[in-house]
Amino acid sequence: MLASGSDGNCMLVEHDGCSVLIDAGLSCREIRRRIELAGASMPQPSAIFLTHEHSDHVKGARVTARRLGVPVICTPGTARGTPGLRDVPCVRTLAPGGSVETGPFVVTSFLLPHDAAEPSGYVIEWDGGRLGIATDLGCWSHLVAESLSGCTGLVLEFNHDEDMLWGGRYPWPLKQRIASSNGHLSNSAAGDLLGAVRHEALEFVILAHLSQENNRPALALEAARAVPGFCGQILVADQDRAFAAPCI
Numbered sequence: 001m002l003a004s005g006s007d008g009n010c011m012l013v014e015h016d017g018c019s020v021l022i023d024a025g026l027s028c029r030e031i032r033r034r035i036e037l038a039g040a041s042m043p044q045p046s047a048i049f050l051t052h053e054h055s056d057h058v059k060g061a062r063v064t065a066r067r068l069g070v071p072v073i074c075t076p077g078t079a080r081g082t083p084g085l086r087d088v089p090c091v092r093t094l095a096p097g098g099s100v101e102t103g104p105f106v107v108t109s110f111l112l113p114h115d116a117a118e119p120s121g122y123v124i125e126w127d128g129g130r131l132g133i134a135t136d137l138g139c140w141s142h143l144v145a146e147s148l149s150g151c152t153g154l155v156l157e158f159n160h161d162e163d164m165l166w167g168g169r170y171p172w173p174l175k176q177r178i179a180s181s182n183g184h185l186s187n188s189a190a191g192d193l194l195g196a197v198r199h200e201a202l203e204f205v206i207l208a209h210l211s212q213e214n215n216r217p218a219l220a221l222e223a224a225r226a227v228p229g230f231c232g233q234i235l236v237a238d239q240d241r242a243f244a245a246p247c248i
Contacts, residue, residue: 001155002026002034004208005239009057009135010034011155014042015126018103021048022122022133024061031064034242047102049094050074051112052119052136053081062087073100075109077118096120110147112137115182123147129248131155132197135209138183140193148197152248155237156194158207158223159184160214168214178214187215187223195227204233204246212239 002010008025012035019042024031035043047070051057062084065072071090074082085091094100096118099108104127109120114136121134121144132151134144148154165175165186178184185193194205207220217236224234233246 001206001208001235001237001245002031002038002242003239004135004237005210005212006056007239008059009051009209010060011133012038012040012043012045013105013124013131014040015129016104017042018105019043019045020102020105020107020124021045021064023051023057024048024064025056025059027060028064028067031060038242038244040244044068045070048072049107049122050078050082051121051133052114052116053078053083054116054136057136058082061085065089073107075118075120078116078120081117094120108147110143112144113139113141113182114184115177115180121147123151129153131248134193137185138179139181139189140185140196145193145196148193150199150201151197152201152203153246154194154197154202154205155208156190156205157185157209158187158190158215158220159209160186160211161216161219162186162188164216164219165211165214170213178211184209184211187220190220191223191227194224194230198227198230198232202230202232203248204235205230206235206237206245208237210236 096111132148133155135157
């Protein structure tokens, strides 16, 4: 996990001599610095997968793709909505529900409800591992739960505490946007999603995209730990700190 939050999102998944980036919401220089800080053994990614076109997920995509010479892969709607991708030598579109192979990985996209052109989550599979990634979603559905089923690791959005959001200082229209079905997932809703997809082989969940204004790590952890039957490791992603997640 290189960064997670409203100021920038980026993660690196590595296995068997290959790695891929999920989102590039940091500068190319900062991505490289945080990869080194996280201790990645395969720091050169083979592709950049974008979840949607909001700046905290894509602002470093153009420069990073050009400097590293790697393709950007995303849904057609995200490709159309992301500034600067016309300057990227290779942009490949992946329709929701479609899959693509890169190195040892099979990456499958699935639609998420968010106020973007065609936002997606991803399931990344390799021999013995299945990582599900779902951030920036206002609610979850049977499709989301089914897409995340059987994962050995998860990255899930635990964006806000509902009491902090409604009692906080954000303007009313922004509060409504965040709490809407196309906004961001609350701790409570994320806990319900975790409860719906948890199983004995789920080894860990990373709580991601926490709001610095409307959430606290302790509150997100409390919601995740309250999920009945989940005994895996729980980690909290950070906006400013890169760290290596467990191996699966």
